[in-house]
Amino acid sequence: MASVAHQMAQEFSQVKAEVIEANEFPELSRRYGVSGVPKTIINDRVEFVGAVSEAQFVAAIKQAVPSTEEGSAPA
Amino acid sequence: MALLAQADRDTISHMFEGLVDPVRILLFTIPTSALIVPGRETCESCSDVQQLLTEVSELTDKVTLDVHQFARGSEDAQKYGIERVPTILLLGPEDGRVRYSGAPFGHEFATMLQDIIGISRGETKLTAATREAIAAISDPINIQVFVTPT
Numbered sequence: 001m002a003s004v005a006h007q008m009a010q011e012f013s014q015v016k017a018e019v020i021e022a023n024e025f026p027e028l029s030r031r032y033g034v035s036g037v038p039k040t041i042i043n044d045r046v047e048f049v050g051a052v053s054e055a056q057f058v059a060a061i062k063q064a065v066p067s068t069e070e071g072s073a074p075a
Numbered sequence: 076m077a078l079l080a081q082a083d084r085d086t087i088s089h090m091f092e093g094l095v096d097p098v099r100i101l102l103f104t105i106p107t108s109a110l111i112v113p114g115r116e117t118c119e120s121c122s123d124v125q126q127l128l129t130e131v132s133e134l135t136d137k138v139t140l141d142v143h144q145f146a147r148g149s150e151d152a153q154k155y156g157i158e159r160v161p162t163i164l165l166l167g168p169e170d171g172r173v174r175y176s177g178a179p180f181g182h183e184f185a186t187m188l189q190d191i192i193g194i195s196r197g198e199t200k201l202t203a204a205t206r207e208a209i210a211a212i213s214d215p216i217n218i219q220v221f222v223t224p225t
Contacts, residue, residue, distance in 0.1 A: 007199035009172040021177025
């Protein structure tokens with residue numbers, strides 16, 4: 001997940017990706033309820049644990065941003 | 076003592092032959108101390124991380140390491156939004172959006188090397204579908220991935 005997140009940040013200016021070593025930041029890990037890794041959190045809104053496919057990652061990102069609903073353009 | 080064995084250096088040097096554009100590693104760090112003083116920020120991995128990144132940057136002219144002493148709220152820290160140490164930013168054209176907090180040891184070391192190469196070459200392995208989907212989103216996307224060294 002770390003690698004895909006970083007590649008997204010590399011390519012797209014609207015993406016920022018931070019890979020965090022959970023043991024070194026116990027307070028932060030507690031705040032985000034990290035009990036298993038990798039744990040991915042997007043915009044503090046959507047999270048998942050474990051490895052997922054790139055397509056599933058993208059689906060999670062879409063859930064985490066307000067404006068994208070595929071196929072629906074503003075009227 | 077070096078953290079990278081000679082065989083590791085050879086492997087990484089070989090990987091770095093494919094580098095194109097310069098990549099700057101920005102490390103925010105504080106001195107590692109064995110003493111825990113209440114109220115003072117501590118960083119167990121900082122000195123090892125600095126040594127590792129120094130060794131990596133010595134393997135090629137294309138990678139440079141800038142070490143910044145972290146002070147909470149300083150101009151530097153604010154500019155890059157640094158909240159903890161060690162934080163490592165990989166800067167190509169993309170301004171610090173690719174970052175690590177904590178030691179990039181274990182599997183993350185391999186990821187970091189791949190990141191450096193990808194940034195230097197301006198390449199990623201994202202699928203066309205991913206590119207299309209992310210390009211269609213204009214809102215900020217802030218991703219945090221919690222890992223442990225394995």
